[in-house]
Amino acid sequence: MELRLLGPVELVAGAGPVDLGGPRQRTVLSVLALNKNRVTPVARLVDAVWGATPPSTARSQVQICISGLRKVLDGAGAAAAIRTKAPGYLLELDDAALDSARFARMVAEARELSAGGRLAQASGTLRGALALWRGAALTGIDSDVVRRDAVVLEDHRMAAEEERLRIDLELGRHEEISGELRALVEAQPLREKLHSLLMLALYRSGRQAEALQVFRRARTVLVDEVGVEPGAELQDLVRAILNRDPALGVPETTRAPVREPVRPAPAAPPSAVPRHLPAGIADFTGRDMQIAEIKDLLSGDRDPFAVPIVSIAGRGGVGKSSLAVRIAHELGDAYPDGHLYADLREPGEDRTPELHARFLRALGVPGTAVPEDRRERAEMYRTRTAGKRLLVVLDDVAGEEQVLPLLPGSPSCAVVVTSRARLSGLPGAHRVDVDVFDVGHALELLGRIIGPDRVAAERAAAVELVDFCDGLPLALRIAGARLASRPHWRIGDLVRRLGDEAGRLDELAHRGIELRSNIALTYHGLAARGQRLFRLIALVEAPDFPAWTAAALLDIDVPAASEVLESLVDAQVLDTVVYPGEHEVRYRFHDLIRVYARERLQERETDEDRHEALTRLxxxxxxxxxxxxxxxxxxxxxxxxxxxxxxxxxxxxxxxxxxxxxxxxxxxxxxxxxxxxxxxxxxxxxxxxxxxxxxxxxxxxxxxxxxxxxxxxxxxxxxGNDRGRAAMLYSLGSLHLAQRRLEKAEECFAEALTLFALQGDDHGRALVLRNAAFVDWLRRDRAASVRKYDEALDLMRAAGDRIGAAHVLCNLARIRIDEGAESGAVHLLDEALAISRHAGCLRVEAQVLYRFTELHLQADKIDLARPALHRVLRIVRQIGDRVGEAYALHGLGLVRYREGRLDNAEATLAHALVAARGVGELFVEARIRFTLGEIAKAKGDGQAAQTQLVDAAELFERLESAVWQAKSLVLLSEIHVAGGDADRAREEAERAARLLPGPAVA
Known part of the structure; x- marks a missing residue:
């Protein structure tokens, strides 16, 4: 019996394939197989089958699927079983019976052979592993959950292919594999490793010029499609080829085996093994069961495709961080490629880009080579961790969203996470709960701090002290530290102090540990101005703040305020932080210190003082x-x-x-x-x-x-602030317009216009009319749109709003383009472009240039549209306009489509789709899907075209864009005609006709 995932999902037993049942059963079996011999929660199965909108009966339907699959497995005599195990189900299956597991085992075996110098056997083993693939992984399963796992499997497939080709190059088979590499480069033009291997194969075959041509084509693809230059490996290789570096020759047979393709020495020095862990604590106590459990998980057998994750949860001060650091140190030898550590205690703060950059530098990436784009950083991070045995410790995280982007890219790594919350949303994570100490462990910790003899001499008082501390390790450490620093104190003396509940937190503080009495002592040691700033900073609700904040609070200049701030830093009541790419130091409170500062703020500052300071801030x-x-x-x-x-x-x-x-x-x-x-x-x-x-x-x-x-x-x-109401109605209307909620936009604009008119605010009216005119245009009411644009233009000019006027001119040009009045549109756009460039407004310049490209495309002037769109793309990336980037990429995709470069157009539009979805820009997403549908139709792929156009039509319907919805339906009708489905073709055409009772507009 064999369950096959590396291609169409199928179960083979006896004479042939076994019927697995309907799509739901196949999806459930696929998810169980991907997580074989581990419990798969029911919630994950529900998500895999129904996505974000499961029916109320989802759990019972999953049970029905499980029952059906059990019958299938039993009937086929399969050596597999599905067990019920909270909180879900477990598929018991040997590695030999699952093709993906056999593939992973053979790849691992090949790598061991390669490391041992047995290259020919390694190559043969990899060829055998790749022969297990029968097509794209998990074909036939329509599930986002499964599709994500399929992408991971495909990545492993390509990695194995590249490893096999690398080994063949070392074996001197460069001439044999050149053709194969060319085909792979054509199929995967964005994989730089393939370009590198092909260049090396051609160079060793005496074809230096062809090798350099491969680099030129690779650079063109990367710049055109992704907007980035080739990486360091490709650039180093081309320099070595130009210099005919002897290191590029075929390795000698006596040479020690290498794991990486032969290439010139990298520009950066080899990376040191990162060791980021804080020091462990000498008096670490207890947690033996948790340590054994976690070490067993991280050092034993594991899923060949999943990064093992341990999530340690518990209340603040319970010792989660100490446990995580202890385990990481004990597992040092098991993870020879090092440890990465990050403290993520700031809630609600997305530090992912910063941490990616720090981790990459620790892994040997020069600071100048760290990408600015957060997605590229994430991709580079996963690439750099691939194949390494690396342990990542993420300390004090607030939620799953902080963890997921920092997961390494290889199952050979492992992750330990600590959090005050149980991170149930981490897929496949092994959760470990840490509770307060029982009396035995609490007394043991106390004895390690103050000495066991002292505890034994006052055991009853020591037990009472544990009770007052509630077994919380942090509180015990503070109490123990106080006793250790005062050997003349009896334990009973501190117990009597803690008996006063009102002063208990004051007693549980010692030498810098952040509880109230320590903060109070520090606060009272500050100068008068420092104390006042300490109190006023409690008004700042942001997670951190720059130095000028103190100047505003104290109403003094920045240099003087900075001196006061630094006194608070010296007193350790403020922390400093400098974010990557910034030069300005920022400051922040610890949460407990902020609580104390708020108490002092209410106690010492009058209502008037607090109001004035907040108003200045x-x-x-x-x-x-x-x-x-x-x-x-x-x-x-x-x-x-x-x-x-x-x-x-x-x-x-x-x-x-x-x-x-x-x-x-x-x-x-x-x-x-x-x-x-x-x-x-x-x-x-x-x-x-x-x-x-x-x-x-x-x-x-x-x-x-x-x-x-x-x-x-x-x-x-x-x-009762009518002008403020009008301004915010205008803002909300603009938001509704951006998201194409036209009725809500109209309501907001109508009320805003009335309020601005009552205020006599013509500039406000102009801003509202400009956007209200766009609503009319979307509703195909050209006359109303032009009237409002004309009035807005007059009001903008009277108010001196030059950029507002340029924007109106740009939109009027759009109407002229729709009417086919090219010369009128050009005149309007020329004026708008001159205004935006004179004012130095790149944002509106990009919008005007984009409108020019629409004009060029309508006139089929591709050679004019292309450079204009490249300029637009450079501008929007320079100014960080993510919405504009989605539009620009869509325009470039259209240009390549018009040029007949269908594959390039699809690749560009795929990037545009990611950009549009990243910012929630539904209208451009719908336009992109419409264009992808057109391309698929042109390529004869009716099914793909239908999928894209159905999605586009649904989005246009949500956005109340009748014209584009009708266009999508017309194209769908044509596809149904080509497929011989006359009834559906007629139905789509009739729907389109109902949407556009009058003549359609472009």
């Missing part, structure tokens, strides 16, 4: 946000401001790079808006919220956009 955020907006747009364009007081730190320069400033303050600015709302600062709240749309819109931060605008609107309504 939030006014400074508003001032800097305005600076960033002005640099982005070339002035106070496309935005409104109120009369809330600003506070500019004396000597503080405006943000040098608004993109970097917005990104750095992404968490802080929304927190400031929330504080303004909570404090009732309505004018400041709506102004900061509207100015922040600069960041939210370009980055696709729609949740923050909605939350902050809604908060400011509710506050403005309570305060």
């Amino acid at each position: 939030l006014g400074a955020w508003l001032e800097l946000a305005e600076d960033a907006h002005r640099q982005e747009y070339g002035g106070d364009y496309t935005v409104l401001h109120g009369d809330a007081p600003r506070w500019r730190p004396p000597g503080r320069a405006v943000p040098v790079d608004p993109l970097v400033w917005w990104e750095n303050e992404r968490r802080v600015v929304p927190a400031a808006i929330r504080q303004a709302a909570a404090a009732g600062l309505d004018e400041l709240c709506w102004d900061l919220a509207l100015t922040s749309v600069t960041m939210f819109e370009a980055k696709g931060y729609f949740d923050e956009w909605h939350e902050t605008s809604r908060l400011a609107l509710e506050l403005a309504e309570r305060a």
Whole structure:
């Protein structure tokens, strides 16, 4: 009996394949097989079968599937069984009966043979392993969960293929494999390793010029399709070929075997083995069962395709970190490639890019080679950890979202995570709960700190001390430290002190451990200005803050405030942090210190003092946000401001790079808006919220956009601030428009127009009319759209909003393009482009250039559209406009489609789809799927075209885009005609006709 996953999923027993039943049973069996001999939770099976929308009967239907599969296995006489084991099911199956397990075992055997110098046998073993594949992994299973595992299997397949080719090169088979490598490069043009192997094979075959041509083609593909230069390995190799480096020759047969392709020495020195672990504690106590359990898991047999993960959970101070560090040190020899460690205690703060960069540097990647793009960093991190035996310790994480991006790329690695929460969402993680000490272990720890004789002499008092500490190791350590530093104290003396519940936390503090009495002692040792700043910093609700924050709170200049801040750092009540790519030091409180600071704030500062300090702080955020907006747009364009007081730190320069400033303050600015709302600062709240749309819109931060605008609107309504209400209705309407919720957008714009008119605010009316006109255009009401655009243009010019006027001109040009009035569109776009370049507004320049490309494409002027789109792509990446990047990539995909480069167009559109989905930009996602459907139709792949077009039509329907929905349906009708399904073709055509009762527009 054999269960096969490396191709179409099938069970073979006796004379041939066995009927596995319907799609659900096949999906359930696939998931169980991928997790064989381990418990698969029912929740994972439900997710695999139904995704995010399971029926209420999902669990019972899974039970039915399990029952059916058991009958199939029994009927086939299969040497496998499905066991019920909480919280799910377990498939018992030998490795020999699963082709994916046999493949993994053979690959591992080949690597051992290669390491031992038996290259010919290693190559043969790898060929045998690859022969197990019958096509794409897990074919026929329509499940996102299974599809993700299939991608992992395919990656292992390609890694084995590359390993086999590398070995064949070492065996001198370069001429034999050149043709095979060419075919693989054509099929996988973005895998740099294949290009490297082909170049080496050609060079050794005496074909140096062809090898260099391979590099040129590789660079063209990488730059055109992904926008990156070739990596260091390819660039080093091409230099070695140009220099005819002797190291590129075929290795001597007597030479010691190597594991990597022969290539010139890397530019960077070999990486040291990272050893990031903190020191273990000498008085570590107990946890023997947990240590044995975790060590067994991390050093015993394991799933050949899954990274083993241990999740240690328990309350704060229970010793999770000490346990994790202890285990990591004890397993040092089992993970010879080193340890990576990260403390992730900051809740709600996404430190993934920073940690990827730090880990990559530790693994030997030069700092200059660490990619800026977070996805590329993640990919490089997984690549660098592949094949290594590396232990990663992630300490004090808040949730699964912090862990998943930091998982290594190879099952030979392992991960230990500590958290106060049980991380049930980590797939396949082995959970270990850590509780407080029982009396025996607690007394043992106390004895290690103060001496066992001292504990034995006062055992009853020691037990009482354990009770007061609730068995919590952190509290015991503090109590023990106090007793150790005072040998003349009896244990009973401290017990009597702890008997006063009101002062218990004051007693449980010792020499820098963060409990109340220690904070109080430090606080009282500060100078008067330091104490006041300590109290006022409690007003800051952001996770960290720059030095000028102290200046705003104290109403002094930044240098003087920095001196006070440093006194708090010296007193260890503040931490400093510098993020990668930043030069400015930032500061942050520990949570317990913040609690104490808030107590002192309420006790010492009057209501008036607190209000004035908060107003200065939030006014400074508003001032800097305005600076960033002005640099982005070339002035106070496309935005409104109120009369809330600003506070500019004396000597503080405006943000040098608004993109970097917005990104750095992404968490802080929304927190400031929330504080303004909570404090009732309505004018400041709506102004900061509207100015922040600069960041939210370009980055696709729609949740923050909605939350902050809604908060400011509710506050403005309570305060009777009609202009603030109008501004926030305009902001929310713009958000609804960006997400194509047209009815809600219209409602917001109508009310905002009325309020702005009552206020006599023509600039506000112009901004609303500009966006309301776009709603009319989407609804195919050309006349209404043009009227509103014309009125908005007049009002923009009267208000001096040059960029707003340029934006209106750009949109009017769109209407001219739709009408086929090319010359009129060009005139409007030329004027808009001149305005945006004169103001230095790259964002609007990119939008105007993109509109030019639409004009060029409509006129079939591909040679003009292509360079314009490349310019647009450079701009949006430079300014961090993620939404604009999705549009630009879609435009490039269209150009390549029009050029007849269908495969290149598909690859580019795949990148565009990832970009669009990353920012939740549904309209461009739908347009991309429509174009992918057109390409699939052109290639004769009716099924793929139908899938893309159905998805596109559904998205257009959600977005109320009748024209594009109708276009999708018309194309679907044509596909059904080609497939001979006249009834469905007629149905789709009739639906399209109902959507467009009048003449369709482009």
